[in-house]
Amino acid sequence: MRSVPAKNVAILGSGIFATEAHLPAIAALGDAIQLKAVYSRSNKSASAFARDAQDILKLKNPLDVYHDEDPAASLDTLLARTDIDAVIVVLPITVQPAVVLKALAAGKHVLSEKPVAPDVKQGRALIKEYETKYKTKGLIWRIAENWxxxxxxxxxxxxxxxxxxxxxxxxxxxxxxxxxxxxxxxxxxxxxxxxxxxxxxxxxxxxxxxxxxxxxxxxxxxxxxxxxxxxxxxxxxxxxxxxxxxxxxxxxxxxxxxxxxxxxxxxxxxxxxxxxxxxxxxxxxxxxxxxxxxxxxxxxxxxxxxxxxxxxxxxxxxxxxRKEIEGFAQAIDGADDGLDDPRGTLVDxxxxxxxxxxxxxxxxxxxxxxx
Amino acid sequence: MRSVPAKNVAILGSGIFATEAHLPAIAALGDAIQLKAVYSRSNKSASAFARDAQDILKLKNPLDVYHDEDPAASLDTLLARTDIDAVIVVLPITVQPAVVLKALAAGKHVLSEKPVAPDVKQGRALIKEYETKYKTKGLIWRIAENWxxxxxxxxxxxxxxxxxxxxxxxxxxxxxxxxxxxxxxxxxxxxxxxxxxxxxxxxxxxxxxxxxxxxxxxxxxxxxxxxxxxxxxxxxxxxxxxxxxxxxxxxxxxxxxxxxxxxxxxxxxxxxxxxxxxxxxxxxxxxxxxxxxxxxxxxxxxxxxxxxxxxxxxxxxxxxxRKEIEGFAQAIDGADDGLDDPRGTLVDxxxxxxxxxxxxxxxxxxxxxxx
Structure with a gap:
């Protein structure tokens, strides 16, 4: 049904909201998003999420698991993969800005959970860096502000x-x-x-x-x-x-x-x-x-x-x-509806x-x- | 039952609130307040109120009626009466300050409808004049703030x-x-x-x-x-x-x-x-x-x-x-509960x-x- 290839996506974060909100939403989107990998700081949490994901998304293969306990399975290793197009970031508020920048620098499209940043100063800096260095290259960064x-x-x-x-x-x-x-x-x-x-x-x-x-x-x-x-x-x-x-x-x-x-x-x-x-x-x-x-x-x-x-x-x-993830996928396909824009969410x-x-x-x- | 003589009172104003709120409240107070006279700008309104009052208060004699249409029945004539102890003022907001002062100057205790004045400046001036010239003589001025x-x-x-x-x-x-x-x-x-x-x-x-x-x-x-x-x-x-x-x-x-x-x-x-x-x-x-x-x-x-x-x-x-009128009557009797004080209502x-x-x-x- 889709005229564009499905996005291969990694999710960064494996907390309650990633499991209870993002997984069912990705499932509801059908084949628009192919969840391939998960990163969390702990192996235990990432592995638990991977099991839940395989279940909920009815995946043939388990997610690839990345965490901070093994240097060979680090976030950097994940972001170095060329078969991952995009990441969804669902990490604690103050951890997000650095991870968003790291993912953009690795050439990934990014959907990151609200708030855009812990404060206006960091939000403004992030937006400036995104707009000058990455948006110009066609990379999408949207904020997962479901309201x-x-x-x-x-x-x-x-x-x-x-x-x-x-x-x-x-x-x-x-x-x-x-x-x-x-x-x-x-x-x-x-x-x-x-x-x-x-x-x-x-x-x-x-x-x-x-x-x-x-x-x-x-x-x-x-x-x-x-x-x-x-x-x-x-x-x-x-x-x-x-x-x-x-x-x-x-x-x-x-x-x-x-x-x-x-x-x-x-x-x-x-x-x-x-x-x-x-x-x-x-x-x-x-x-x-x-x-x-x-x-x-x-x-x-x-x-x-x-x-x-x-x-x-x-x-x-x-x-x-579901709409925020769908909008993200469509924006990657070149049909950005202008919602969940970092500048907008900076107002919040x-x-x-x-x-x-x-x-x-x-x-x-x-x-x-x-x- | 009462150890102090009933207050002989005139009501200045004969609008909806005087009729629908004050009259029943005075009636509920029994013999604490003896309503003797009413003043309104128009004879028609004052006379209608006098009839309502006789009815609701079950008075033997009708109220004395004062209005601006006959110089012999003016507000000044009413305030010159020595048998009137106190007045209740229920007039339009901007008319009240001058009437309150006139009544105090005539030696009457005053209960005047809220707000204490149309603005802070006038309220402050009224309070100053009351406190320096009339409160010192034992005259009571309270604001009918029923809330x-x-x-x-x-x-x-x-x-x-x-x-x-x-x-x-x-x-x-x-x-x-x-x-x-x-x-x-x-x-x-x-x-x-x-x-x-x-x-x-x-x-x-x-x-x-x-x-x-x-x-x-x-x-x-x-x-x-x-x-x-x-x-x-x-x-x-x-x-x-x-x-x-x-x-x-x-x-x-x-x-x-x-x-x-x-x-x-x-x-x-x-x-x-x-x-x-x-x-x-x-x-x-x-x-x-x-x-x-x-x-x-x-x-x-x-x-x-x-x-x-x-x-x-x-x-x-x-x-x-009822409580605001009762408090007024008791304050005249020397038992002021401190409520409905002009300074308090000035805050409002x-x-x-x-x-x-x-x-x-x-x-x-x-x-x-x-x-």
């Missing part, structure tokens, strides 16, 4: 573009999360004692900002925020209260916390994104493996007088991870960084995220 | 004082309201074309700030906000998105809008105040004539390990207006004014509300 490829978010964007809710006036994003020591995410060592700004706020918060980037009709321009640590186990920060103004003058609130004291604080928070306009409003909620967009529009009689409101519900399955990191440092004062996001 | 006297809000405060939710970390107040041309509040001429900052944001928004003042354990100190007009019929502004930091370092979001495009935007917003702490959280919701406080607290075993959470529900009837006006002018930059609320 940017999520069809439900694009559906919300289309509703606004079609004018259904009129001119956007204000918006709101609320993410209230409960995390305790038993959370599988908390147990990831690099998340338990993070060596990057924001902790879960960076790791998880960038998703919400990416969704706002997709949905809103105008780029977010200025952010003012207060940030703090509510829950001792989640240093350095777990809570951001932010206001943001977009280039078109609309403005909104962004509430991000992983510091809910009890599960009910999270489940009863009404987590969602709402966008309000002059002719209606919409809410975007993620639940039960789907993104649900509810659109309410003012109905008017022939004289323009409001007579009531209508409701439209759009539900899209959560397939962002910039938002979190701005909010962490704002101390209530406005930060120019556009300036901060300028490469 | 400050509401028992439900004090219940939430007590929960926090008792340490049930631990140390407060972050909080949230959401007020999303739908107003159209048919609203009885919108139809009040002085609300339709307001001659004061903020429009409904000042008139209604001060209530929410007053509730936060009562509930939170530490004074709000710094506010950053964006403000705008979402709905053409509600100039000058109808929407505030604010972040605020309290003196104890906790911080929160305040979302105020009267610019919801459709009723569902308001009814589905989940309007409430939530306060989150290290050991639990609480929500404060106003509905069906009551204030409902739901408290969730982490339960712990003997080793301090979290085992789950408990829920406690406190429901208090909405009786803030300062918050709205700060939010309207902030443009994303932090404003020092304590400094702004300093008299």
């Amino acid at each position: 940017e490829t999520e069809p439900g978010h694009h559906a919300a964007w289309r509703v606004i573009q079609e004018g259904k809710i009129g001119k956007v006036t204000f918006y709101n994003a609320r993410v209230v999360n409960y995390i305790d020591e038993n959370s599988k995410w908390y147990k990831t060592p690099w998340r338990t004692v993070p060596d990057y700004q924001g902790g879960f706020l960076l790791d998880g918060g960038v998703h919400t900002i990416a969704a706002l980037r997709v949905i809103l009709p105008s780029p977010m321009k200025t952010v003012s925020a207060f940030a703090s640590l509510a829950k001792d186990i989640l240093p350095p920060h777990d809570t951001i209260n932010a206001i943001v103004r977009s280039a078109d003058g609309s403005h909104g609130l962004v509430e991000l916390t992983w510091g809910a004291p009890t599960p009910s604080r999270s489940s009863e928070a009404g987590n969602n994104i709402t966008v309000t306009g002059t002719e209606g409003w919409l809410s975007v909620t993620r639940a039960n493996g789907a993104v649900r967009v509810v659109v309410k529009t003012i109905t008017r009689d022939k004289d323009g007088k409001a007579t009531g409101e209508t409701e439209e519900v759009i539900e899209e399955k959560e397939v962002g991870i 990191v910039a938002f979190i960084e701005a909010a962490l440092n704002s101390d209530g004062a406005p930060v120019d996001l556009v300036e901060l995220a300028k490469v | 400050e006297t509401e028992p439900g809000h004090h219940a939430a405060w007590r929960v926090i004082q008792e340490g049930k939710i631990g140390k407060v970390t972050f909080y949230n107040a959401r007020v999303v309201n739908y107003i159209d041309e048919n609203s009885k509040w919108y139809k009040t001429p002085w609300r339709t074309v307001p001659d004061y900052q903020g429009g409904f944001l000042l008139d209604g928004g001060v209530h929410t700030i007053a509730a936060l003042r009562v509930i939170l354990p530490s004074p709000m100190k710094t506010v950053s906000a964006f403000a705008s007009l979402a709905k053409d019929i509600l100039p000058p502004h109808d929407t505030i998105n604010a972040i605020v930091r309290s003196a104890d370092g906790s911080h929160g979001l305040v979302e105020l809008t009267w610019g919801a495009p459709t009723p569902s935007r308001s009814s589905e917003a989940g309007n409430n105040i939530t306060v989150t702490g290290t050991e639990g959280w609480l929500s404060v919701t106003r509905a069906n004539g009551a204030v409902r406080v739901v408290v969730k607290t982490i339960t712990r075993d003997k080793d301090g390990k979290a085992t789950g959470e408990t829920e406690e529900v406190i429901e208090e009837k909405e009786v803030g207006i 006006v300062a918050f709205i004014e700060a939010a309207l002018n902030s443009d994303g930059a932090p404003v020092d609320l304590v400094e702004l509300a300093k008299v």
Whole structure:
């Protein structure tokens, strides 16, 4: 069915997200991605992933396993293989930048997990190096930001573009999360004692900002925020209260916390994104493996007088991870849809960084995220 | 039953709120307040109120009616009466300051509707004049801020004082309201074309700030906000998105809008105040004539390990207006509980004014509300 050869791909990283999110997504893509090899720091983890991959992807041959315990099976050895076209990087946040550069230098296309970098400075440097040295040679580097490829978010964007809710006036994003020591995410060592700004706020918060980037009709321009640590186990920060103004003058609130004291604080928070306009409003909620967009529009009689409101519900399955890998494969084939661009995802990191440092004062996001 | 003589009171203003809120509250207070007279600009409105009052308060004699159409029945004539001890002022926002001063100058105790003044400058001047010229003579001036006297809000405060939710970390107040041309509040001429900052944001928004003042354990100190007009019929502004930091370092979001495009935007917003702490959280919701406080607290075993959470529900009837008048009467009797103090309510006006002018930059609320 495909007119281009399948991509031979290695995955760098073998943690929870590589296993639980990437493997099924690659499986769902059929023959677009041929997973050939895995690299992890430990032999044990890489080997376990290789077994899972053979299972889930129904591979005839097991994955080739690379790890730091044997110099002959190192990451460098993997990257020296000429039969590997591309790599998917799913490593701890602060490890990624060096690995992304190493892979690009080895001539591989790269899909690396969000955030694009642990901070704006490193992100900007990475993007500059990519654009000057590797993009020019035709190498693709995209960021695996699945909230940017999520069809439900694009559906919300289309509703606004079609004018259904009129001119956007204000918006709101609320993410209230409960995390305790038993959370599988908390147990990831690099998340338990993070060596990057924001902790879960960076790791998880960038998703919400990416969704706002997709949905809103105008780029977010200025952010003012207060940030703090509510829950001792989640240093350095777990809570951001932010206001943001977009280039078109609309403005909104962004509430991000992983510091809910009890599960009910999270489940009863009404987590969602709402966008309000002059002719209606919409809410975007993620639940039960789907993104649900509810659109309410003012109905008017022939004289323009409001007579009531209508409701439209759009539900899209959560397939962002499959879409991000598919988009990566298509970009390698020369059909880049412009999503998951490093410059775009740098805005997400910039938002979190701005909010962490704002101390209530406005930060120019556009300036901060300028490469 | 009462050991002190009943207060002979005149009400200045005869609009919706005077009739629908003050009259029933005065009735509920029994013999504490003897309503003797009413003043309004128009004879028609004052006379209609007098009839309602005789009815609702079951008065033997009708109220004395004062209005601007007959110089012999003017406000000055009313205030010259020596048998009137106190006045309740329920007039349009920008009319109130001059009337409050006139009543104080005539030696009357004054309960005046919130906000204390249309802006901080006028509020500060009023308070200074009251404190230097009239308070010293034993005259009482309180602000009818019923959200400050509401028992439900004090219940939430007590929960926090008792340490049930631990140390407060972050909080949230959401007020999303739908107003159209048919609203009885919108139809009040002085609300339709307001001659004061903020429009409904000042008139209604001060209530929410007053509730936060009562509930939170530490004074709000710094506010950053964006403000705008979402709905053409509600100039000058109808929407505030604010972040605020309290003196104890906790911080929160305040979302105020009267610019919801459709009723569902308001009814589905989940309007409430939530306060989150290290050991639990609480929500404060106003509905069906009551204030409902739901408290969730982490339960712990003997080793301090979290085992789950408990829920406690406190429901208090909405009786803030009765309480504010009762507090006024008691203050005249020498038992001032310190609530509804002009200096306190000046903070509410300062918050709205700060939010309207902030443009994303932090404003020092304590400094702004300093008299």
